[in-house]
Amino acid sequence: MSRAETAAQPPDAAEAEQAPAPAPRAPRLVWSLGLFRSELVTVFRRWRTLALFAVLAGVPLLVGIAVRIETRDGGSVGGGGPNGGDGPAFIEQVSNNGLFLTFASLAATLPFFLPMAIGVVAGDSVAGEAAGGTLRYLLVAPAGRTRLLLAKYASVLAFCLAATLVVTVSALIVGFALFPVGDVTLLSGTTISLSDGMLRCLLIAVLVAASLIGIGALGLFISTLTDSGIGAMAATVGLLITVQIIDNIPQLHALQPYLFPHYWLSFADILRDPVTWTGIGKNLGLQALYAAVFGSAAWARFTSRDVTA
Amino acid sequence: MQQPPAAADVVIETRGLAKRYRGTLAVDGLDLRVPRGSVFGFLGPNGSGKTTTIRMLMGLIAPTAGSARVLGRPMPDAVRTVLPKVGALIEGPALYGFLSGRDNLLRYDAADPTADPRTRRARVGAALDRVGLTAAGGKKAKAYSLGMKQRLGLAAALLQPRELLVLDEPTNGLDPQGMREIRSLVRELAAEGTTVFLSSHLLDEIEQVCTHAAVMARGRLLTQGPVADLSAGTRGRLAVTTPDPADAARVLAGHGVTGLHTEAGRVTGDLPATDPPDLADLNAALVTAGVRVRAFGQERASLEDAFVALTGEGFDVAG
Numbered sequence: 001m002s003r004a005e006t007a008a009q010p011p012d013a014a015e016a017e018q019a020p021a022p023a024p025r026a027p028r029l030v031w032s033l034g035l036f037r038s039e040l041v042t043v044f045r046r047w048r049t050l051a052l053f054a055v056l057a058g059v060p061l062l063v064g065i066a067v068r069i070e071t072r073d074g075g076s077v078g079g080g081g082p083n084g085g086d087g088p089a090f091i092e093q094v095s096n097n098g099l100f101l102t103f104a105s106l107a108a109t110l111p112f113f114l115p116m117a118i119g120v121v122a123g124d125s126v127a128g129e130a131a132g133g134t135l136r137y138l139l140v141a142p143a144g145r146t147r148l149l150l151a152k153y154a155s156v157l158a159f160c161l162a163a164t165l166v167v168t169v170s171a172l173i174v175g176f177a178l179f180p181v182g183d184v185t186l187l188s189g190t191t192i193s194l195s196d197g198m199l200r201c202l203l204i205a206v207l208v209a210a211s212l213i214g215i216g217a218l219g220l221f222i223s224t225l226t227d228s229g230i231g232a233m234a235a236t237v238g239l240l241i242t243v244q245i246i247d248n249i250p251q252l253h254a255l256q257p258y259l260f261p262h263y264w265l266s267f268a269d270i271l272r273d274p275v276t277w278t279g280i281g282k283n284l285g286l287q288a289l290y291a292a293v294f295g296s297a298a299w300a301r302f303t304s305r306d307v308t309a
Numbered sequence: 310m311q312q313p314p315a316a317a318d319v320v321i322e323t324r325g326l327a328k329r330y331r332g333t334l335a336v337d338g339l340d341l342r343v344p345r346g347s348v349f350g351f352l353g354p355n356g357s358g359k360t361t362t363i364r365m366l367m368g369l370i371a372p373t374a375g376s377a378r379v380l381g382r383p384m385p386d387a388v389r390t391v392l393p394k395v396g397a398l399i400e401g402p403a404l405y406g407f408l409s410g411r412d413n414l415l416r417y418d419a420a421d422p423t424a425d426p427r428t429r430r431a432r433v434g435a436a437l438d439r440v441g442l443t444a445a446g447g448k449k450a451k452a453y454s455l456g457m458k459q460r461l462g463l464a465a466a467l468l469q470p471r472e473l474l475v476l477d478e479p480t481n482g483l484d485p486q487g488m489r490e491i492r493s494l495v496r497e498l499a500a501e502g503t504t505v506f507l508s509s510h511l512l513d514e515i516e517q518v519c520t521h522a523a524v525m526a527r528g529r530l531l532t533q534g535p536v537a538d539l540s541a542g543t544r545g546r547l548a549v550t551t552p553d554p555a556d557a558a559r560v561l562a563g564h565g566v567t568g569l570h571t572e573a574g575r576v577t578g579d580l581p582a583t584d585p586p587d588l589a590d591l592n593a594a595l596v597t598a599g600v601r602v603r604a605f606g607q608e609r610a611s612l613e614d615a616f617v618a619l620t621g622e623g624f625d626v627a628g
Contacts, residue, residue, distance in 0.1 A: 032422050034418075034419035034420075034424075034426050034429075035419050035420055035422070037419065038415070038416045038419035038420065041412075041416070042405060042408070042416060045407065045408070046407055047407065132403055132404075132405070133400070133401070133403025134403045134404070134405060136364075136367075136369055136399055136400075136403065137397075137399075137403055137417055137420075137462075137465060138417070138420045139367075139368070139369060140367045140368075140369070140392055140395070140397045140399070141392070141417055141418075141420035141421040142368075142388050142389055142392035142393065142420075142421065142422075143420035143421070143422075144388075144389055144422065147422070148420070304371075306364075306369070306370035306371060307364070307369040307370065308364070308369075308370060
């Protein structure tokens with residue numbers, strides 16, 4: 001399962017084991033969940049979040065329509081090989097099998113659109129509250145600084161999963177509507193059934209969401225440094241762009257294995273038979289490292305800072 | 310000035326509390342004692358360190374030196390046990406504009422781990438009702454006027470029964486009717502036993518509702534104590550309204566009244582500090598001397614007089 005879900009689960013588990021035990025007066029663990037739920041509401045009820053989802057849902061639609069127009073006369077898209085050069089991966093297979101639109105869309109949105117959306121939400125998470133002055137009221141409620149930060153990060157991870165699912169579901173709908181759908185020919189040449197292909201598609205969506213754990217932690221850390229929500233968003237997105245550029249400069253290859261987007265496209269390995277897990281493992285390890293390092297940095301900063309906004 | 314109350318009867322106590330921002334002392338060696346059950350007015354010109362003090366008391370910022378105890382426990386270490394019993398309105402209300410007033414309160418209540426979610430809706434409803442926002446509870450907070458936001462901020466402070474309410478300029482942005490309502494709300498809460506710590510720049514407001522007050526200027530505490538003692542420090546002036554000011558001044562001077570000031574149709578002066586004459590005798594003396602008196606009386610020293618006497622600078626921003 002994705003990190004986003006596992007992050008949400010410990011409180012659930014806590015709820016299950018805590019609920020029967022009556023604990024009068026003392027703050028209950030179940031009651032702590034209320035903050036996470038409230039956090040989700042505040043993230044998902046903003047127009048900004050819905051606008052981000054609309055943009056993300058629009059990408060598969062645009063790709064699908066473009067491919068459909070290009071291949072109307074029976075031609076094929078692009079010239080690159082299967083692991084193809086500069087164009088988004090999997091795009092050639094879309095006209096043969098609509099399911100490939102999900103892979104193509106995830107590969108197209110993962111380098112920028114998805115992490116940008118995460119950068120906006122994570123960057124705004126603490127700094128936006130500080131800018132609006134609501135942070136001081138949450139803290140005197142008292143939300144507890146560690147608890148508030150955990151709820152913030154959990155809601156960012158939930159947003160990662162939701163954003164990825166928006167792309168996936170939109171791509172599935174567009175793919176199934178515009179293109180023929182059938183058995184899936186994997187990159188290694190083996191053919192699997194459509195239902196098996198759908199399962200792998202779901203696994204890929206979860207992996208893509210997990211690929212965003214690192215930037216989420218980075219954005220959260222930047223967000224604790226400033227009282228300007230816009231500033232934190234811009235810094236996070238700026239950092240993402242810089243890192244993506246560095247990741248594409250061959251002379252800096254020594255650095256690249258440590259950059260959070262370096263193994264992002266490893267999710268394509270799911271479409272091999274047998275699946276090779278090396279790249280995926282490296283990606284997940286790197287994301288966990290980023291979450292640990294920047295999560296701790298965010299915690300150290302947020303629990304010790306003066307809240308003057 | 311007054312007997313230092315026993316520790317259990319003090320809800321806020323600071324010792325040598327100080328905060329330095331980039332080299333300047335915003336708060337300097339503050340020793341504040343807020344007795345339990347009081348309505349405590351916290352006065353000072355803008356920039357005198359009131360809000361910095363409140364932020365330190367609420368654990369939002371760490372003091373540079375000294376200590377603060379709220380409800381008998383050290384801050385900011387005991388934030389999680391103390392703050393559920395404290396309601397606060399700090400530097401104006403802050404709301405989520407895209408949420409309704411009711412949803413704002415639900416969110417703030419959810420942030421409190423000691424708040425029971427089963428009673429959340431009922432408590433939010435009661436808090437809205439208490440500040441007169443029941444009808445507007447479903448409206449988006451960004452459509453609220455400043456006064457409505459202020460009321461919603463107060464409602465957030467009243468979500469749970471509190472031992473201490475810290476209200477920073479609670480009547481800011483309210484119309485006169487709203488100010489009256491807040492004053493009566495404060496009195497009501499005080500009658501229920503809640504200690505109210507009220508910072509304000511409206512002196513007559515402090516005078517009307519507060520039992521105790523403290524005055525700050527340039528980061529230092531100038532004085533604190535019961536309001537009656539504070540304004541008693543500054544004596545009131547005798548005022549006589551008369552069409553014969555020159556005669557009146559002569560008679561008053563003859564009875565030991567000093568600092569006489571004569572303006573059109575009005576004479577004011579200070580009664581002698583030791584052995585002041587009976588005001589009735591003074592009035593009789595004026596009339597006997599043929600002075601026609603339209604009005605006669607002692608003007609009560611206001612807290613404002615005491616305040617200006619203490620800070621000597623009115624409400625200029627401290628540099």
